[in-house]
Amino acid sequence: MSDPAQTPLKVLVAGGGVAGLETLLALRDLAGDRVAATLLTPDTEFVVRPWTVQEPFARPSAQRYPLERVAQDVRAELFAGTLASVDPAAQIVRTGAGEEIAYEALVVALGAHPEPAYAHATTFRGGPDAEAVHGLLQDLEGGYLRRIAFVVPPGAAWPLPLYELALMTAERARSLSLPDVEVSIVTPEDRPLAVFGVAASDAVTDLLADAGITMHLGRYADVPDSRTVAFTPADGSYDVDRVVALPRLVGRPIDGLPAAEEGFLPVDETCAVVGVRNVWAAGDGTSFPIKQGGIAAQQADAVAQAVAAHAGVTGLAAAPFKPMLRGMLLTGSGTKWLRAAVAGGAGEAASIVSEHALWWPPSKIAGRYLAPYLATLDSSLASAAPAAGGGDVPVDVDLGHAAPTLHAEGDPSGGIELLGG
Incomplete structure (x- = not known):
C-alpha cells in the first residue's frame, strides 16, 4: 500500500489510443489516488480501429467511445492538444499550441504513423479508407474486376487485417457466385501469420486454401502501376486489376526524446525510454517490432506498474514486459x-x-x-x-x-x- 499523506505523483499520458487508455485504467487500479493523471490528446473519441476492417463489407462499424467519459471514469484531467516536444531536464512537455505541462512521470503513447507504401495501391489504414475498399467491392460485384492482390509491405506492419480483407473478399465473391474472381496475398512472411506460431499458421493456411486464395510467401512486393505486382529483388511479376495494401508504419519523432530506426522510441524491457529519466512509452510508437493493440496494452500494463512503483506504491517494482x-x-x-x-x-x-x-x-x-x-x-x-x-x-x-x-x-x-x- 501507499502512504496517503504523500502528494500525488503528476503523471502525464500523451495519447488517447489503446496504450494510453490501458495505462490510465491500470494506474487507477494500481496506484489510485497516489497519482494525479492528465490525458493529452487531440482526439475526442476512442475508436476500436481493428473493427474497421468490417466496414467496407457493410458490417457493423467500429465502436466509438467519448474520451471525456473515459477520463471522467479514471479521474484524469483531459487536455486537448498534441505533444510537440519534451524537456526531460525540466520535466515539461510543450504542446503543438505552445502550451507547457509539467510532469513527474511521462508516458508517451502516440502510436505510429501509417504511411502509404505504394503510390498505385489502395491503402487500408482503417476507417478513413473503408469507403475506397467498399468501392472496390462494388466494382467486383459489377463484374469490372477479376484479379485482386492484397499486399503486406516491407517494414513495420501488422498483417492480420490484410488476411481478413482477403478472406472476406473471397467470401463475398463466393456468396455472389463469381467463380472467376482471383484473390491473392503477397507477404514477406515465410508462413501465413507466422508470428502466431506453427499450429495457428497451419490452420490459417488451410483456411486460405479453402477460400481459394493464392499465397506468395517470402516475397517483397513493388507496385509499379495499378495493375502490376512485381517481386523484389527482380523475380517476376503478375498482372492484377487492383491492389490493396497495408500502410507502412513509422515512428513519430519527438523533440527532446531519442529516436531509434524509423523514428520509433527506444525502450528497455520495462518500457522505459532509453537514456531518459521518468519517461516511459507503450504502443506502436515504440521500438518493439510487433505493432498490435493487445501488445500495446501489455506494454501499458508494464508501464503502469513501473509508474505506480515510482509513485511510492509499496509492494510494486518495475518488471519486464512479457508479450x-x-x-x-x-x-x-x-x-x-x-x-x-x-x-x-x-x-x-x-x-x-x-x-x-x-x-x-x-x-x-x-x-x-x-x-x-x-x-x-x-x-x-x-x-x-x-x-x-x-x-x-x-x-x-x-x-x-x-x-x-x-x-x-x-x-x-x-x-x-x-x-x-
Missing part, C-alpha cells in the same frame, strides 16, 4: 481465435487456434483493463438515459487484479483467459 499475442481473425463466415507466446521458449505448444473465444471478454483488443472496461461501458451507454439537466455519471468499474487462466490440466486449447478480475 502474449492474441488475435481474432475475421473470415467472413466465422472467427478464428489465435494465441501465441512471443517470448519464453514455449515452442509449438505456445501456438493455439480455436473456433471459440480464448479470452474473456472476447475483444479485438485483448487489454487486461481496457477490454473489461469497454464491455462495462458498452452496457452502461446502451442502458443509460440522459439525466435531466445533468451530465454523465461515471461507471463504477471493478478494476481488480487479473484472474488465472481457466482450463483443464494439460488442455490449454480449451482454456479461456479472464482479461480482468
Whole structure:
C-alpha cells in the first residue's frame, strides 16, 4: 500500500489510443489516488480501429467511445492538444499550441504513423479508407474486376487485417457466385501469420486454401502501376486489376526524446525510454517490432506498474514486459481465435487456434483493463438515459487484479483467459 499523506505523483499520458487508455485504467487500479493523471490528446473519441476492417463489407462499424467519459471514469484531467516536444531536464512537455505541462512521470503513447507504401495501391489504414475498399467491392460485384492482390509491405506492419480483407473478399465473391474472381496475398512472411506460431499458421493456411486464395510467401512486393505486382529483388511479376495494401508504419519523432530506426522510441524491457529519466512509452510508437493493440496494452500494463512503483506504491517494482499475442481473425463466415507466446521458449505448444473465444471478454483488443472496461461501458451507454439537466455519471468499474487462466490440466486449447478480475 501507499502512504496517503504523500502528494500525488503528476503523471502525464500523451495519447488517447489503446496504450494510453490501458495505462490510465491500470494506474487507477494500481496506484489510485497516489497519482494525479492528465490525458493529452487531440482526439475526442476512442475508436476500436481493428473493427474497421468490417466496414467496407457493410458490417457493423467500429465502436466509438467519448474520451471525456473515459477520463471522467479514471479521474484524469483531459487536455486537448498534441505533444510537440519534451524537456526531460525540466520535466515539461510543450504542446503543438505552445502550451507547457509539467510532469513527474511521462508516458508517451502516440502510436505510429501509417504511411502509404505504394503510390498505385489502395491503402487500408482503417476507417478513413473503408469507403475506397467498399468501392472496390462494388466494382467486383459489377463484374469490372477479376484479379485482386492484397499486399503486406516491407517494414513495420501488422498483417492480420490484410488476411481478413482477403478472406472476406473471397467470401463475398463466393456468396455472389463469381467463380472467376482471383484473390491473392503477397507477404514477406515465410508462413501465413507466422508470428502466431506453427499450429495457428497451419490452420490459417488451410483456411486460405479453402477460400481459394493464392499465397506468395517470402516475397517483397513493388507496385509499379495499378495493375502490376512485381517481386523484389527482380523475380517476376503478375498482372492484377487492383491492389490493396497495408500502410507502412513509422515512428513519430519527438523533440527532446531519442529516436531509434524509423523514428520509433527506444525502450528497455520495462518500457522505459532509453537514456531518459521518468519517461516511459507503450504502443506502436515504440521500438518493439510487433505493432498490435493487445501488445500495446501489455506494454501499458508494464508501464503502469513501473509508474505506480515510482509513485511510492509499496509492494510494486518495475518488471519486464512479457508479450502474449492474441488475435481474432475475421473470415467472413466465422472467427478464428489465435494465441501465441512471443517470448519464453514455449515452442509449438505456445501456438493455439480455436473456433471459440480464448479470452474473456472476447475483444479485438485483448487489454487486461481496457477490454473489461469497454464491455462495462458498452452496457452502461446502451442502458443509460440522459439525466435531466445533468451530465454523465461515471461507471463504477471493478478494476481488480487479473484472474488465472481457466482450463483443464494439460488442455490449454480449451482454456479461456479472464482479461480482468
